[in-house]
Amino acid sequence: EPEVTQTPSHQVTQMGQEVILRCVPISNHLYFYWYRQILGQKVEFLVSFYNNEISEKSEIFDDQFSVERPDGSNFTLKIRSTKLEDSAMYFCASSEIRQSSGANVLTFGAGSRLTVL
Amino acid sequence: RKEVEQDPGPFNVPEGATVAFNCTYSNSASQSFFWYRQDCRKEPKLLMSVYSSGNEDGRFTAQLNRASQYISLLIRDSKLSDSATYLCVVNSRGSYIPTFGRGTSLIVHP
Numbered sequence: 001e002p003e004v005t006q007t008p009s010h011q012v013t014q015m016g017q018e019v020i021l022r023c024v025p026i027s028n029h030l031y032f033y034w035y036r037q038i039l040g041q042k043v044e045f046l047v048s049f050y051n052n053e054i055s056e057k058s059e060i061f062d063d064q065f066s067v068e069r070p071d072g073s074n075f076t077l078k079i080r081s082t083k084l085e086d087s088a089m090y091f092c093a094s095s096e097i098r099q100s101s102g103a104n105v106l107t108f109g110a111g112s113r114l115t116v117l
Numbered sequence: 118r119k120e121v122e123q124d125p126g127p128f129n130v131p132e133g134a135t136v137a138f139n140c141t142y143s144n145s146a147s148q149s150f151f152w153y154r155q156d157c158r159k160e161p162k163l164l165m166s167v168y169s170s171g172n173e174d175g176r177f178t179a180q181l182n183r184a185s186q187y188i189s190l191l192i193r194d195s196k197l198s199d200s201a202t203y204l205c206v207v208n209s210r211g212s213y214i215p216t217f218g219r220g221t222s223l224i225v226h227p
Contacts, residue, residue, distance in 0.1 A: 031213055042162060042219040043204065056214050091160055097213065104149065105209050106215055108160035 002026040006092050008108035014117055016081050021112045023075045023092030032075045033093040033106065034067065038062070043091070049075065082116045089113050120144060120216050121207050127222035138221045140205030141187045145204060149208040150181055150188050154201045156211045161204055164190075195225045 005024045013019050025032050034046040047057040047067055054067065064086075066078045075094075079086055090113075094104040130136050142150075150167035165172065167179040167188050179190040193201055205218035214219045 032212075037215075043155075045216070045218040048214055050213070055161055056212070089158070095213070104213050104215055105151065105163055105166070106161075108162070110160050 001105070002028075004092055004094055004107050004109035006090075006112050008112055010115070011111045011112065012115045012117065013082055015084060018078065018080050019082060019114060021077045021079075021090050021092075021114070022100055023040075023077070024073050025075055025094030026107055027073070027091065027097045028093035029107070031055075031095045031097065031104070032069070033095070034077045035091045035093060035108075036088045037091065038085075038088045046077075046090075075081075077113075082114075084116050087114055087116045121205055123205050123218040123221045123223060125205075125219055126214035127224050129224045129226065130195055132195055132225055132227055133189065134225075135193050136195060136223065137189055137191045138203055138205075138223075139187050139223050140218050140221075141185075142207045143186070144209050145186065146210045147186075147207045148210040148219070150179075151206040151208075151215070152177075152179060152188075152190050153204040153206055153217075155204055161217075164203070180201060183185075192223075195223075197225050197227065199223060200225045219221050 032049040036045045037043045047061045048055045068076050089111045091111045092109040095106045127192045138152045150165040153161040171180040176193045180189045202219045202220040206215045
């Protein structure tokens with residue numbers, strides 16, 4: 001079964017450092033997403049990406065964050081100058097819109113746990 | 118008002134019990150609905166889509182009530198392996214951004 005892969009599975013970083021989280025979406029999917037989940041809290045939308053550009057972003061996704069699709073397979077999330085409150089699980093997801101219903105089913109990667117010290 | 122609301126639980130039930138969760142959504146333009154399952158420290162995984170006429174998948178039944186803006190998930194004959202958090206997910210018309218509820222925790226005990 002096709003899957004979304006994410007690396008690293010866990011990253012520990014010092015406050016103020018930059019981190020890059022990597023994702024390989026499912027190859028025939030068109031929409032890519034980053035969500036985050038702070039421990040014990042809900043899954044929160046960060047940004048979506050379609051046709052090589054950001055299609056939507058949330059209030060959380062400020063200038064500290066950026067996304068890139070540097071080649072045909074990878075999809076990255078960069079967090080500049082990390083803060084303690086950036087500690088969370090970051091999930092990448094991709095989707096193939098089901099045209100008949102418009103339903104948008106996401107397949108998630110296993111996540112990258114970021115710990116900021 | 119939160120977009121997607123769920124009772125966080127936990128729902129603590131014995132094996133074999135029937136348990137039901139509800140989820141309410143605030144956006145009347147919501148178009149598609151899903152239940153995802155999330156195990157502790159794992160990624161969300163699609164459990165089932167929710168269709169207007171209601172749908173069943175084995176022990177799981179999902180229903181949609183557009184008038185009252187809620188969806189439900191019924192689990193029959195609960196198994197220990199059903200212990201997880203169940204996430205209600207809603208897509209609004211014209212948006213490709215699924216919105217997640219906080220999830221309802223289910224604990225099935227022997």
